[in-house]
Amino acid sequence: MLVNRKLILAHFWLAFAVFGIALTLGAWQMFIRSPIGTWLSNPELYYRSLTAHGTVMGYVFPTLVAMAFGYAISESALQQRLVGVRWAWAGFWLIVAGSVMAVIPIALGRASVLYTFYPPLIGNVFYYLGVVLVVVGSWIWVALMSVNLRVWRKANPGAPVPLAMFANVAGSYLWAWTAVGAALELLLQIIPVAAGLKATIDAGLARVFFSWTLHAIVYFWLMPTYIAYYTIVPRAIGGRVYSDSMARISFILFLVVAMPIGMHHTFGDPQVGAGFKFIHSAFTALVALPTLLTVFTICASVEIAARLRGGRGMFGWIGALPWDNPMMLALAFSFVMLGFGGAGGLINMSYQLDASIHNTQWITGHFHLIFGGAIVIMYFAIAYDLWPHLTGRELIDLRLMRTQLWLWFIGMIVTTFPWHWVGILGMPRRMAYFDFGDPAIAPQALSVTLSAIGGFILLASGIMFIVILARGMRAPQADAGPYRFALAVHQPTTVPVALNTHALWVALMIGLTLTNYGYPILNLALSSGTSVPAVYVGAQ
Amino acid sequence: MSTRDLFTFRNSHFRTGVGITAAIFVVTAIAGFIVLPFAQPWVQFANIWDAICSAAGVPQRAAGVTAPEQAKRLSGVVLTSNTLSRPSQEAIGRGATLAQRCAICHGPTGVSRADSPNLAGQYAAVIYKELHDFRSGARTNAVMSPFAVNLTDQEIADLSNYYAYLPRLPAYHPTPQLPKPNIVIYGAPMRGIAPCGSCHGSLDNKTGSPWLEGQSEAYMKAQLHAFASGERRNDISQQMRNIARAMTPQEIEQAAAYYASQPPDVVKAVD
Structure with a gap:
């Protein structure tokens, strides 16, 4: 039951429109930094573009996709009209206003601070206010997801919450809490300086606050992808979810351990004690658990589909899978990229191995492979799956969809594998220019060129994606029927209260944040003499 | 069943969830704050509390060590981009x-x-x-x-x-304008040299960096050599000393000659 289709489509279209712009900027950055591009002679333009690319891809695009998907899940999984539609539109327009407010100073070159802010660099205050508006808009969505679940619970006391909604609300709570770190950094530290009320800033404390947000935000990006793994893919390929409980446990684990691990981003930072770095490193290892559980459950679910289709033998069933189904293809590509990206992530989280790749191009390669690859390819799949239900029109061109997914997969591998490689060779990240004529880095020119070519393959795939969706708006009308989610092999009739509510897990998430972040933040906040003069971007 | 039945040790999910989380935290904390600090043979701790404080990052002054005396005075000037920005x-x-x-x-x-x-x-x-x-x-x-x-x-x-x-006036003996040398617009990334223009105008200006257009060639050369030899040391983060040390004599010549040949009216106006 999808009633507020306009609302959901508005979120998706805004998401994909800004994605298209940021993707183009990304491809241009790859090109201009590579040996095939002629150097601009102006690094400021590069960092301007990089700030826009990161701000859109990190804050605006995935948030809008999660919101659109969340509204769709709330209506179709709970079988209930969305409560608070006006609030939802208010949230949407806040995001529009925030994005415009943030992009103008970036375009003018007054906020080239990259999306991770990097104090003591300070940009124009409207850039930060824009980001705050985007986050506030998304918090309206968080509240609405919670309210809608509450309304449903009142009407269905004691009934198991549908898995899709359970996971969706878990994702929204994770976002609400993880965004607090960056919000504190912006409101208490950066915005007062950007507004001219202060001239110094504690950059170390700001980095700790940002690490609070920076890692769990990745799992917020990941949530729609995992929800699609569990609740869309098995239905789309004619199978069933192997275990509903396993799915719930995975989402709960994300809620608990995605949060208190962000300091593995600050392994190189002297202001954080080594003991806390170790604890965060150990908890980061734990976050691999829900992913391993998911890979197991989804492989089992896929095998069920294959055997239902007549697949036989130890591995023979793989051939019986519906490989011409874009959803199957997207899942396979996503898993391959998740595998490589996850293995790279294990290297990043370990204190010693990280030392060899910290702040190199390896890191940029890593998060593009995981986020741009494993996660975003499932965003495409979600859009393809939902589109006929949102537009009331059929998406007919399966071949074009398969080509698009193939191109995205190939493009992402061609982009990120050489990217990782040059990182191992020591190429630093966040550099606008490399002199490949220098014998010391001349051998890396080939890898960087390959990466840039991959960037253009991705751009081609992104354009195809938008074309497919736009054509879908004009296709002949067809009733796609009600939007359904995958059923489990054993559909739950009763679920223990711990697996049907989020309270315990939210409490553990907050508790672990206090134990793992409390002392480092207090220590830095209460120490004197830790602030440095702000460096204003574009100031003279 | 409500959440009241959840937050009690009678509920097995509560027991397991809280128990495992607390156990992992305690084990990792013992490892991170006690075992690993003592596993570093090159660091000596007075007692366990000392090791815990060290691992937690408590700021502490090492006993019996006084800060080395500075042979030369360092710059104590604090600048922000608002310094003297509104003169009467x-x-x-x-x-x-x-x-x-x-x-x-x-x-x-x-x-x-x-x-x-x-x-x-x-x-x-x-x-x-x-x-x-x-x-x-x-x-x-x-x-x-x-x-x-x-x-x-x-x-x-x-x-x-x-x-x-005062208005910026052209230098006394303007020379023909020279083309931009690489060191000015590209720097030398492999030697850690940022482009001159990224701080000294033309690309960007950083607080405290002068514009250089039309300045005396001899003066600029002398200052770069003074930075390189360490004779001049009032750049607080050694940014100019590090750059000048890595520059070749030809690059110093080129940069000084280029800037001396530029008219100062190309410098960006102050906000």
């Missing part, structure tokens, strides 16, 4: 009177004929910092130091405002 007319007027004693080297219009820096239209923060450094001894010069040593804070601010107020 009176301040400029007072600066003009004081500047008469500077004219012998820096020229009556702030344009030098003696290979001293042209000060007309220089950023106020730059003059402010250099005068403070000459006064404190962080920068020394046989001619400048005696002039600066008796200036008050107010006089330094007034002089800076006055010179920043």
